[in-house]
Amino acid sequence: MRIASLLPAATEIAAAVGLVDDLVAVTFECDHPAGIRDRVPVVVDTALPAGLAPGEIDAVVRDRSARGLPMYEVDADALGRLRPELILTQDLCRVCALPAGSVADALALLGSDAEVLSIDPHSVDDVLAAIAAVGHRGGAPDTADALVGELRGRLDAVGRAVADRARPRVLVLEWTDPPFLAGHWVPELVRRAGGEPVGGVDAGRSTTVDWADLPDADVVVVAPCGYGLDDARTQAAAVRPLLPDVPVLAMDSASYVVRAGPRLVDGIEALAGALHPDAVAPAPPGRIARL
Template sequence: MRIASLLPAATEIVGALGLADDLVAVTYECDEPAGVRDRCAVVVDTALPAGLDPAGVDAVVRDRAARGLPMYALDRAALAAAAPDLILTQDLCRVCALPSDDVVHALAVLGSDADVVRVDPHTVEEVLAAVTEVGVRAGHPRAASALVAGLRARLDAVAAAVAGRARPRVLVLEWTDPPYLPGHWVPELVRRAGGLAAGGAEGARSVAVTWDEIDGLGADLTVVAPCGYGLDDAIAQAHDVLETLPPGPVVAIDSASYVVRGGPRLVDGIEALAAVLHPGAVPEPPPGRVSRVR
């Protein structure tokens, strides 16, 4: 089967299912499995200017949203040339990835009858369900079943390791300028890692707040996890707002890989957070996932 993934999380799922060789088209952000952009047509690019700081990104996104302008550009000709049988897309967040309506309209224009699957999880359970659905639609249900079973076993191991321990209040910053409290599955990651989310609601959307509101949350620890950024950028952004953050430890995390992308590596993110919140309860994560800033 020829698979086009227009969502980095879906590309990660395809790779984790052992189907990387079936991918024929991806986005400019797809980086897992490694080297996927070199092997596939890149059919989605960003419409945002390069080199913006967090405040600049926020301003451009707000402006484009207010004017009804897209955040992403779909290369219809490249998608048609890739001739996919299965297209993976989303409607969860118009800022995070190309919306499925744009894809469906493009397919109608192109005269393609490719199967379109929307990958729109809001919780960890829904991420696991998305893994199952992608596997089934790609014709590999057994691989999906085995992958989900392995992920559940790891989640159960973390739950057992943190059971009965005191739960610190954890502030997760999904953006730093302006500050955003997390939504979707991110507060759930904190809970599964043995913490209490100080702000943000499981399954809800991320929300912009003020620094005064953050001060009132009473966080014991802050995790800087800027949406779409890796560890080095998270560390830099944490330092930029360090004096504004609540007192207590501050940790930066590779959010793009382990926090905001709704794929199998969310389990790696939970394990990394558990190691931060409860040292010694679970194995330390490999280098490059989290870093203490304060």
């Protein structure tokens, strides 16, 4: 099957269930598996200028949202030439990836009858269901089911390891200028890792808050949406003076926190290891770091 993935999480899922060779299109953000953009045409790019600081990005996003302008640009002609049979996209967040409505408009313009599978999880179980859905719709049901079973086993193992331990209050900052409290599956991620999430709403949208109104926490995790560990360290260092009495962790959010793919389980394991180092093995380098 010819598959176009217009969502980094979907690209990761497709590769994890053995469909990487079926991909005919990806986005500029698709970076897992490594080198995928060198092998598969990129048909989605960002509409945002490069090189902006977090506060500048927030200002541009707010301005474009207010004017009804898209955050992403799809090369509809290129997509049409690639003749996908299945298109993987999302409607969860128009800031994070191309929304399904834009894809439908492009397909209508091209006269394409490609099937569109929208991946819109709000919980960890929803993410696992999305993995199964991509595998089943893409023609790899057995591999997908086996992967979901393995991931559930790892989640169960973390749950047993932290079950009877004291739970620190954990504040996850999804952005730092201004501060955003993480929603969607992130509070559940904290809970599964043996913490008690403060701020944010389970299965809800991320929300902004003033620094003075941040909830009390025992640990702060800086996991800026779409950024890796190096950038998370930089943003965490910038906010550390504002939170001098609270331990601060930096986390690779792009891979292990906000991307709704198999590596969310890696993220739960990494956070559990940081919160409960005497019960859960530390994560490999590059995932999470204490300032």
